[in-house]
Amino acid sequence: MSNSKLYKGSLNTIILKLLDEQGKMYGYEITQKVKLLTKGELKITEGALYPALHKLEAEGLLDVEVAKVDNRLRKYYKLTEQGEKETVNRLAELEEFIRSMQNLVNPDWSIN
Amino acid sequence: MSNSKLYKGSLNTIILKLLDEQGKMYGYEITQKVKLLTKGELKITEGALYPALHKLEAEGLLDVEVAKVDNRLRKYYKLTEQGEKETVNRLAELEEFIRSMQNLVNPDWSIN
């Protein structure tokens, strides 16, 4: 959507956060979950998601587990131990960033 | 810094917002203002800022006015009429985005 360009750089953190609270998820599920949680505001495209998942796996932050449901493939991802630690750090950074942006965009916001 | 990658896509909106509330600013001033407002969290690099300013000008959202202070050049930018309208739209989008991110990252946030 028109906003989609704004979340550049935060996709990885969003993935980690979702896996942290959901335990394990597969790619397609993540796209739907984000769409739902943001009421359609954010749409994770598959061209961005799958490479991101592969990269996080390569970095040792995610583990994969392949499953077959209804004769269709699913790749479940979950956080590794290292992934859990990283998630804490990245979430803290993202929260700080969001606060900074709030403060820039609308300083009165925090008083709401 | 470590967070800097997170604000991808929002630089233009930040510029517009600052010009909206400050009236007119020059490039270097913008970098310092952002550093100040975010307590060093966000650092606008010049390699990103100047091309962004030139682009916004080319799009007709900004006007320039050159000045010489202490024998040094300054290029003051201010919003055009069209720029003011665009600022309203982009700010609304950015706020929506921030709300979405808050909801994803920390749903309890809004109750603070």
Next chain:
DNA sequence: CAAATATACCTAAAAATCTTATGCATAAGA
């Protein structure tokens, strides 16, 4: 006073990240 830092502009190459456009395959719904 010399050197470093701050102020002030700029650009180009590279890196990072995302969109768009495909491709393949199965299941479900119209």
Next chain:
DNA sequence: TCTTATGCATAAGATTTTTAGGTATATTTG
């Protein structure tokens, strides 16, 4: 049966940023 939904994937292109330079003047510091 045709379209939509589910599920994976990659490649080319676009966008945006970092990094790394460049030029020049003013101020501060040792």
